[in-house]
Amino acid sequence: MVRFLKITAAIVILLLIGYFCFFKYRQMQANNVFIPASTNALLKINVDELYKTIAISYVKHPNQYSGADKKGFKEKIDDLNIGIKIPANIYVYGLKGKAKTSFFSSFEIADSLAFNRFIQKKSFLPLIKKDARFYQSADSTLSILFNKTTVALAYTPQKEQVKAVLAEILSRKNMVKIGESSFKDLLNLSDHVSFQNSENFCKINFTDGKIDLSNEFISKLIEPASKPQHRVLNPASTVSLWLNGKFKTKLPQKSGAKSLSPFSKENFLKFYNGYMDFEWINTIEQVDTVVGYDYNEDFERVEKKILQRRKIPEISMILSANDTAASNYLKSAGLLDPSTGKISSSLIPLYQVYFKGSKGSIQLSTLKSTNLEAKKIASNDFFYFKVDFKKLIKQTPLSIISANLNVFSQLEMKAKSLEKDKIKLESELLFLNQDANSLVQLLKTFKNGTKNPLNFCFNSSIDISVKR
Template sequence: MKRFVRVLGWIFLSLGLIALAIILFFSYRQMRSESQWVHRDATAIVEVKSDRIFRELAANALWNPSAYFGSERDTLADTVLQKLRPWNLGVSLPANVYFFSLPSGESSYFTILPVDDLPRLQQVLSTALNTSLNVENSSNWCGRTEDKSLYVVGNERYVVLGWNPSKTDTIVEPMQQMLASQDDFIEIATLKAGKPKEATGDIVFWKPGEASFWSMDFRAGEIVIAGLLGDADWRFSNKPVGAIFPENNILSVRLLADIRPWLAKHEDMLQAQGLPWKDIEPYLGNYWELQWKNEAVLQADTIITYDYDDNFEMVEKRELRNETVPDLTLSFMASPHLLSYLPEKLFYKFYKKQAGQLLILSTNNARPAQGQELVPQTDLLYVRYQQPEIWNAPIPMPTWLQKIERADIAGTQGAEQTINVSGTFEFTNGNLHPLKHLLSPKR
């Protein structure tokens, strides 16, 4: 009996020492990650807690081995990229990876990491970017994705990754300057003193010295989001009202805010749709509503072409074509004068109507012109999305969105002119980690 107790004690002692070693290892990595470099003038920080995410994935794999290793494993996902391991990337991947933006280009985000194995790193990046790197020598090499959304610039000591939503080449010059000199860089620990205490998710967006933030937390089968928005940036309404949405809508969105500052930053997008920003800006209000119903709408459109007749004279030909489109309705508060500026055809043909202070654009001409009654609401932001069992009028959607079964987001008035945002994204399989869903090519 004493021998059994002694053996059991040694087992527990060994397990305790292993657990202590693991805790100390991750604590050391966490401490080391606080010395990661960011620009001293960074206007925003995106914090990716890589160690925490890897631990979540490992635990999820233990609970769902068949989805990761067994018969249910998606063999289509066995690409070279997805077989990469975090300990063999050619860089020292810290416990937390910090991306930062610069005052000169707030839409782009950068991170700088030390190089461990240059040939391995260049091999990994060639695979990840799906392109050949431009390598002049070990101290000057670069690459990018085909759509220019992701750039990489490096030398034998450091590599700079840049995410570029605007997809322009202007991102390269500041990345090269970062490699040439690190005089303007400081440790992230210096800026983290200004990080909001509520921002505790797996991925966090925050601005140094400001209370606003966005947080994303991964759980089995869902992503939980939380955020705090400054009212000064969005100018939300003080008296929220809105329509009562039908429960069977695919998508219902309501926003009571002045979004003109945001639209002003996307003039090119509006211009591409035939909407001159300077002409429409004075007429816009602070109420926006979108409904996507699971109904098919038949639209008739006249196609005009030209051809030569038997006398070799150019003649006009008109052909009536029917097209099945989704039932979309956009309602927003604006002056009636705006109707004359709105084109009839955007990505679909929209019928224009007026209902009191609201302008209504709908793909369904049978939609009542009076609109729905606006009643008092508790939320200033409301989003609900749910996949129907049968799509009556499907539209092309990115693969990642097809994997989300339901999404609910709400924003309510907070203290001191702030808006509290919370929500969840539920995936089709409630047992798997969200990244397992998103990285799989299957729906």
């Protein structure tokens, strides 16, 4: 028995070593690739790491992958049977002189017969032959050029001329090894997806029930506070957000027609003093007066007021601002009723919103009277955003919300300043199903699509009619 266990253990160890060496070899081969010297953006998809992560999820939660979904990630790729070799890492790059939305890549042809069948296939991806070994989609956004060993492809929504670029990729003209380029930091990353250009360094990982994203980027819009602070928001809120930073955007210098809305770019930047927060706390009932017309017993047309009750979000928003100047501006524009504090419905038509200003801050709320905690606490983050999708779906009578977001549980994002003009954003998207891999769930959601049409009807009930 002991001998049998030793033999079994030795076999398992050898298998693990072989498994490790196999994937290590694939990584080395995948990283020993060339990209155009003019590359200015590079996307890396770590196929092997994705495969390993999803395979482990299959082993841990086999009941989550029923029917055809029991196939592994690699097998699903192989099932495409398009005749190309899927490397350990797929690299997709953008090029100088081309649109930012245009991307290129290349693959080794593993089976020329299967590849030719794919090129000539009319059902899955119709391609039109434009020239010898050069094909394009019907809308010219996808282009494919190939020789006996390699295929180069381009996706360009702008329908740019890319055949010459694809020919250079195939001939390895003006190419450089990734390890000798400015993108060498991507080589040893084990993240599932990574992206780098002159302004961004982004990483994404798909685990069971969660998508993690991290992005370091150069900020052109926000100047974070040097010592961020924020109010303590209600942890049970449906949606919560704070921002402690100034906008770099300058006020327009040219004179001309100015917007009356305080939410316009010009007026917002004029009043905003570096801090804002927002909370969707719950759902409340609001009563609106709707004016209509009816006919009395003498067949005379008379005005009729109807009190309409409806469920609306309990929303509060606070901004650090010159409250006196903002209040005077709204009053002079006829957008604020001084006696009630109500914002004009011509400015905010969906809900009754009330304005309150004091001590250098502005409060907008769907509650007529509310006192929010003004005290702030220190934080490493200058930005925070959270949405509870379960509460959002429950409190929002829009079918498009429930149809597209019902697989998610929560989204949380936060950002902090690393150095001058450089920001790190981290986000975590949680799924309701914590056992199945998030990428598999995401692909299944996109595959199923949405069947529910848009429905903008808010729940309401008419209570009282008053004739005048």
